[in-house]
Amino acid sequence: MKRTNTRDDHPRIAEIYNRYLGHLLQGERQACLEIINELIENQVPLKSIYLQVFERSMYQVGTLWETNKISVATEHIATSVTESAMGLLFPIIFNAEHCGRKAIVSCVATEYHQIGGRMVADIFELHGWDSYFLGGNVPVTDLLRMVEDKQPDVIGLSLTLYSHLPDLLRHIHSIHNAFPDIKMLVGGQAFHWGGRDSVMNLPQTQLLDSSPLEELENFIISHT
Amino acid sequence: MARDQHLLNYLENEASLVVLEFNQQGRLLKSNQHARKFIGDELINQTLKEIFIDFDNSFTLDSAVKTGTTPRLLNISTATGLPQTLYFCFYELTDRVLAIGQVNVAELDFMRQELVQSNNELTSLTRELHKKSAELSKLNQLKNQFLGMASHDLRNPLTTIMGYCELIEMSSENLNGEDYKRIFSIIYDNSDFMLSMVEDLLDISVIESGKLNLNLGLHDFSSMLIKTVEDHQLIAEKVETQLIVNDKLPVGLIRFDPPRLRQVLNNLISNAVKFSGSGSQVTISAVTRNNHLQVSVQDRGPGISAEHQKRLFHPYPGINTKATRKERTTGLGLAISKNIITAHNGKIWAESEQGKGSNFTFSLPGFTATEGT
Numbered sequence: 001m002k003r004t005n006t007r008d009d010h011p012r013i014a015e016i017y018n019r020y021l022g023h024l025l026q027g028e029r030q031a032c033l034e035i036i037n038e039l040i041e042n043q044v045p046l047k048s049i050y051l052q053v054f055e056r057s058m059y060q061v062g063t064l065w066e067t068n069k070i071s072v073a074t075e076h077i078a079t080s081v082t083e084s085a086m087g088l089l090f091p092i093i094f095n096a097e098h099c100g101r102k103a104i105v106s107c108v109a110t111e112y113h114q115i116g117g118r119m120v121a122d123i124f125e126l127h128g129w130d131s132y133f134l135g136g137n138v139p140v141t142d143l144l145r146m147v148e149d150k151q152p153d154v155i156g157l158s159l160t161l162y163s164h165l166p167d168l169l170r171h172i173h174s175i176h177n178a179f180p181d182i183k184m185l186v187g188g189q190a191f192h193w194g195g196r197d198s199v200m201n202l203p204q205t206q207l208l209d210s211s212p213l214e215e216l217e218n219f220i221i222s223h224t
Numbered sequence: 225m226a227r228d229q230h231l232l233n234y235l236e237n238e239a240s241l242v243v244l245e246f247n248q249q250g251r252l253l254k255s256n257q258h259a260r261k262f263i264g265d266e267l268i269n270q271t272l273k274e275i276f277i278d279f280d281n282s283f284t285l286d287s288a289v290k291t292g293t294t295p296r297l298l299n300i301s302t303a304t305g306l307p308q309t310l311y312f313c314f315y316e317l318t319d320r321v322l323a324i325g326q327v328n329v330a331e332l333d334f335m336r337q338e339l340v341q342s343n344n345e346l347t348s349l350t351r352e353l354h355k356k357s358a359e360l361s362k363l364n365q366l367k368n369q370f371l372g373m374a375s376h377d378l379r380n381p382l383t384t385i386m387g388y389c390e391l392i393e394m395s396s397e398n399l400n401g402e403d404y405k406r407i408f409s410i411i412y413d414n415s416d417f418m419l420s421m422v423e424d425l426l427d428i429s430v431i432e433s434g435k436l437n438l439n440l441g442l443h444d445f446s447s448m449l450i451k452t453v454e455d456h457q458l459i460a461e462k463v464e465t466q467l468i469v470n471d472k473l474p475v476g477l478i479r480f481d482p483p484r485l486r487q488v489l490n491n492l493i494s495n496a497v498k499f500s501g502s503g504s505q506v507t508i509s510a511v512t513r514n515n516h517l518q519v520s521v522q523d524r525g526p527g528i529s530a531e532h533q534k535r536l537f538h539p540y541p542g543i544n545t546k547a548t549r550k551e552r553t554t555g556l557g558l559a560i561s562k563n564i565i566t567a568h569n570g571k572i573w574a575e576s577e578q579g580k581g582s583n584f585t586f587s588l589p590g591f592t593a594t595e596g597t
Binding site for chain 1: 336337339340343345347348350351352355357358359379426534538
């Protein structure tokens, strides 16, 4: 990322976020895309858009779904709209000067919620890392094959549903057995409900906890 | 009674079920709110055949009633214009027939999963597409920069050659034998550089189009290495650089294309000489490891920065390839060498530290030792 930003670096970001979230929950794709385009045109740093619009709104959508305030259909539409909105940032994301470091980002098997993982992959890309995003529901054998092929410096594993924690632990053990030197970053909405203790002391594993994307950025900066 | 009314109200106003009441003649008498929203408002008095899509003309109220409460798959026209398949149960009341339709939740869930999976795949592919597009765009930019640089580099020696030709033409009466010797030497050097540049450009174009064909055979690599080093002795001596070959070269045979591997050696040795300072040494060694032949060319030049090392073997490195003594270089040699070694199923790499020099190594598989090793 070109600039380091704080949460308050755009004066109207709170108001813009509320407007975006309103449209997002109504499934109003065009209105959401217009807001993101407006932020891009006003040269709002990508970090702010990721942290203060995408990450924040998707965590809010997740919480609303988990507390039965919105349906799974609304959650899926919000995800789909957010993924389209994130696509608007591709020309900026993929323009970074490559630093030669590589990351593989994946969701575990049975986990279909891939948006958090995609954000992580994009942040790596923004910092000049080559990120290979494998998407949702990735069987561990496919993931291991990809690691063998790409020889990444780090693997990011995203977990949205707490019920998939055992799958995540199996992935971590399989990766560590096959590639003991590779560092793993884990994180996602699931850890709001628990599971921190299960991953905290695992070898080569770091949990991106309270502010995942900011913690990720710190990790990237210290490993670039 | 109140509970019955509550149920009826639920069916009429809230339930996500299509509830249709037909008279004995198959005309619609009443529909609930969900049915009106789902199928359309103007339903009353429509016939069974207008509401249900009956492809084989076999659907009647009698046949429907006979199936009773067993769910029956039926297509209906909807307000969106798209037909919808619902599971209907029919209940015969005193003077009318009640049809209750609902979607199959398991089927709907399966569709949803498929949709989520397709959406995930689509967004991942879109991301990859944008990533590749950005990479291609950068490569194209580098290629254009390189072409501009190559054209400039070709024009410079040509300008020099033309300048000296004009000098000979205009002032031949004032030039003596020594002058001619010096001028022809300059013209030769510049032509030689242009030739090597054109050859490199042709090579890289052949390699990039995937047309690099090797003429493989079993040969003695060490003999070729010694001859190649001998070819470079004179130039190295001119710049006071010592070429050292390790004493015990492997004796044996390995499958390779001699002119192509000689080209690799030429690139590595000439680079090492170019980038070494006067009074420096270039060490060339060959050893075998696990049936692999490993060849290294080590110099004590200025070394290469970590940033430049990343793109060292790239055809369009986008870096300054200026040598230490103003010798010119096309910058394509390492990219060509890498492709030649890769075509031999081998590997090539560089280790370098700024201020301490560089070590370029390649390894080739399938070395067979013969007697004497």
